[in-house]
Amino acid sequence: xxxxxxxxxxxxxxxxxxxxxxxxxxxxxxxxxxxxxxxxxxxxxxxxxxxxxxxxxxxxxxxxxxxxxxxxxxxxxxxxxxxxxxxxxxxxxxxxxxxxxxxxxxxxxxxxxxxxxxxxxxxxxxxxxxxxxxxxxxx
Numbered sequence: 001x002x003x004x005x006x007x008x009x010x011x012x013x014x015x016x017x018x019x020x021x022x023x024x025x026x027x028x029x030x031x032x033x034x035x036x037x038x039x040x041x042x043x044x045x046x047x048x049x050x051x052x053x054x055x056x057x058x059x060x061x062x063x064x065x066x067x068x069x070x071x072x073x074x075x076x077x078x079x080x081x082x083x084x085x086x087x088x089x090x091x092x093x094x095x096x097x098x099x100x101x102x103x104x105x106x107x108x109x110x111x112x113x114x115x116x117x118x119x120x121x122x123x124x125x126x127x128x129x130x131x132x133x134x135x136x137x138x139x
Contacts, residue, residue, distance in 0.1 A: 016096045018086070021103045025083030028111060032075025035118075039068040058122045066121045066133045073131065075114050082110070 043064040046052050053059045086103065090096055097103055117134050120126075126133040 017090050018097055018100050018103065021097075021100070021107060022083055022087045024107055025079055025086060028107070029076055029079040029083060032071055032079055032114065036068055036071030036076055039064050039071060043068055057124070063122050063124060066126060067118055069131060070117055070121065070133065071114075074117065079110075082106075 042052075042059065043061050046061045046064070050061075053061075057063070086097065120135060121133060125135050127135060
């Protein structure tokens with residue numbers, strides 16, 4: 001009864017989904033969640049022990065807090081949203097993503113943007129706007 005099978009029940013269609021990119025986004029989510037939480041914990045400790053940063057401006061509270069909030073918003077939350085999209089959309093539409101190469105470009109460009117955000121925020125380059133601290137070339 002091959003003619004009664006839906007496209008999702010055939011073995012060749014199931015293997016066409018790109019689960020590698022979904023795993024990459026999930027690993028990114030976990031990594032950025034841990035990094036953002038670490039920055040938040042360090043910032044919280046600096047409220048109690050202000051000399052904890054050892055006079056280093058790069059890890060002062062004013063620079064760690066934007067790293068924590070942007071890491072949680074863009075690193076953690078957006079990464080899991082992208083993982084969900086890359087997992088759900090091909091299955092809902094019953095078709096693979098248009099380009100695996102474009103999916104990888106999207107992933108690595110996003111990771112580079114998050115890394116640039118951490119570097120520039122730790123250097124003190126911000127727009128001084130709450131939840132919109134990143135400088136415009138990074139956005």
